[in-house]
Amino acid sequence: MHFTVHMHLRSITTTRPINLSITRRNMSTGLPTSQKALYLPAIHQPFVVKTIPVKQPSAGQVLIRNEAVALNPIDWKVQAAVVKREVSEFPRILGFDGAGIVVGVGEGVTNVKVGENVLYEGNAGGPEGGTEHAAFQQYTIIPAPFVGKIPSNITFDQAATLPVxxxxxxxxxxxxxxxxxxxxxxxxxxxxxxxxxxxxxxxxxxxxxxxxxxxxxxxxxxxxxxxxxxxxxxxxxxxxxxxxxxxxxxxxxxxxxxxxxxxxxxxxxxxxxxxxxxxxxxxxxxxxxxxxxxxxxxxxxxxxxxxxxxxxSYGSVHFPNHAEFSTKLYQSLYGLLESGDIKPNNVEYASGGLNAIDGQLQRLKRGEVGGKKIVVRPSETVV
CATH class of the missing domain: 3.40.50.720 (NAD(P)-binding Rossmann-like Domain)
Structure with a gap:
């Protein structure tokens, strides 16, 4: 498939330096060939960071470099086998809330361009779920209709609190x-x-x-x-x-x-x-x-x-019955955020990148976080 790539190294909404030292770069496209991802090996097991390839977007898809991902109770509930329907195969990457920069678009994508700041809801389970669509990694692929642009008054950390x-x-x-x-x-x-x-x-x-x-x-x-x-x-x-x-x-x-x-x-x-x-x-x-x-x-x-x-209320944009509804919602989201009609959650930033997620999910499990969303920045991940 034809796709466009571009490394946009400075975001509109943040001046944080981007950590590119942990990836090997594909010289033909400008994209790295590998990335860090957080895997859940099996239920009741701790998460582990692995190095995996960066996949390219197919027709109708968008490749996003994750600047911020947020944690949800569903993540620890899958790990603890409290909720089993979301994930049926292991090892698997989880993560449902993300925001970042578009670095590649597949053939036919017109609603977003390379270099734009976007948010999305990941898909970490179910019949349409695959590891490339989950948020707990440095690069994620999402169907273009379910990607929403972020206005300049919203940071990546804030945007990541919203989708789910x-x-x-x-x-x-x-x-x-x-x-x-x-x-x-x-x-x-x-x-x-x-x-x-x-x-x-x-x-x-x-x-x-x-x-x-x-x-x-x-x-x-x-x-x-x-x-x-x-x-x-x-x-x-x-x-x-x-x-x-x-x-x-x-x-x-x-x-x-x-x-x-x-x-x-x-x-x-x-x-x-x-x-x-x-x-x-x-x-x-x-x-x-x-x-x-x-x-x-x-x-x-x-x-x-x-x-x-x-x-x-099954809150997945990837559920086939919700496709048309979700497309209209995400088309409207830029204006709702820019006007302040929709506001992000309060952010609790946790340092350490993907390495921090396991411990932070345990805090969620213990009920130690209220009224805020925990956000990590995948670029900070080290092994």
Whole structure:
């Protein structure tokens, strides 16, 4: 396949030096022939850094040099075998959130060019997943429609905090009522969607999580009011800044929530997705309303209220049913970020490149990180 390459050594949004000493360069293309990647050898095993080839993009694909990658709970859950459906083969590279510079484009790519700063959601598992599409490495290949440009007011570290959380929130609220779809609301980036749900209440459970923060911002764009959230009290001020009207302590009982709205509660976004939060949400949801959950239903069949709709928001742009939806979302993302309508998560930078990920995932597992996304820079990786 024909492809274009160019080494853009200085990014618009950062002046960090790029570490090229650990790769051998392909003199015909300007790209390195090898890179550092973080492998999970098997479940319950620690991650290890390996040297692997840098693949070239095929038609319709983009090659990205990763400047920042962010960690997600799903990464340690795969490692600990808490979630097995995401990955079926080992050894494997994980990582779902990334941002970097386009260094190669395959034939037919027109939406991004070599040298542009972009963010993306990696694909580390499932039928379409392969090691070249995951984020925990120095170079990643992504289908061009699922690559979003980064405006100059957003750094790579900030951009890397967004993709998975934003996609999961957006799919759950605005994707059609299809398999692994959403509530079928009109998205605010489409004609007539901005402010469409004015004066309608929404409850967002676990709003301080990355998914929850994105749900708050999207609800604000859609005009929902009041926006009611649950979180730890130390996150209240930040959630207010994103658009929340009322903040409830996550340990509070939800039964008195009608005091915060004069209208029935027809939609709830549960960014936690536990049996406890799903049960509480179903109890306060109005008949005919929709409960969107970031995880599949944990409710026993006997306890499900058939008068209320349950939606599991599968937040992968790579899921075939989400292709058209995700393309429109990523086309709109540049403007939403530039205007500040969508803001990145707070960043917690961890030094050490890919070497730091294993230890940082253990912190996530122990619940030591809240209201922030841990970000590492693959160029800092040493062996």
């Amino acid at each position: 959380g934003l996609t999961t929130a957006a799919v759950g609220l605005y994707q059609d009522r299809i398999q692994l779809g959403g509530a079928g609301l009109l998205a605010p980036w489409l004609d007539g969607g901005r402010g469409k749900y004015a004066n309608q209440p929404i409850l967002i459970i676990g709003a301080a999580a990355s998914i929850g923060q994105s749900a708050v911002m999207l609800a604000k764009l859609s005009g929902f009011s009041p926006i009611i959230t649950t979180s730890s009290p130390h996150n209240f001020a930040h959630l207010k800044s994103l658009g929340a009207d009322y903040n409830l302590d996550r340990n509070e009982n939800l039964d008195g929530i009608e005091a915060y709205s004069k209208l029935p509660l027809n939609i709830i976004y549960d960014a936690v997705g536990s049996a406890e939060t799903q049960t509480a949400a179903q109890r306060v949801l109005s008949p005919g309303g929709t409960l969107v959950s970031a995880l599949p239903s944990s409710l026993p069949e006997a306890e499900k209220d058939v008068s209320k709709h349950f939606v599991f």
